Amino acid sequence: MTPVFILSKTYSKRRPVLIISNGTSNALDNDYIVLPITKSVRDEPFSITIHPDDVQGDLPVSSELRCDKPFTLRNSLMLQTIGVLDQKKVAKSIVLLNESISNADTVIAD
Secondary structure: OEEEEEEEEOOEEEEEEEEOOOHHHHHHOOEEEEEEEEOOOOOOOOEEEEOHHHEEEOOOOOEEEEOOOOEEEEHHHEEEEEEEEOHHHHHHHHHHHHHHHOOOOOOOOO
């Protein structure tokens, strides 16, 4: 199971994220690759609805894991672990992440 963390930004409110980078990658520097979690469930094609019973821990309400919105996050912004997500949901999130970037028109932007 993969930990779900709360992150903090000084300019915004606290938001939960799912760390999807593996331990080897995480050990290289102080950044993690994460997927955002939102309380707004929109049932979008590259999102997964996660329910409190999908998390060993404290996810207060059903939420949406945005698999097409990965970003990196400095580990110093992690406030606390709120739980661990069911491994089947983690595996599905990686599949959706891969689908969201596969067959894309690849461009190097400046």
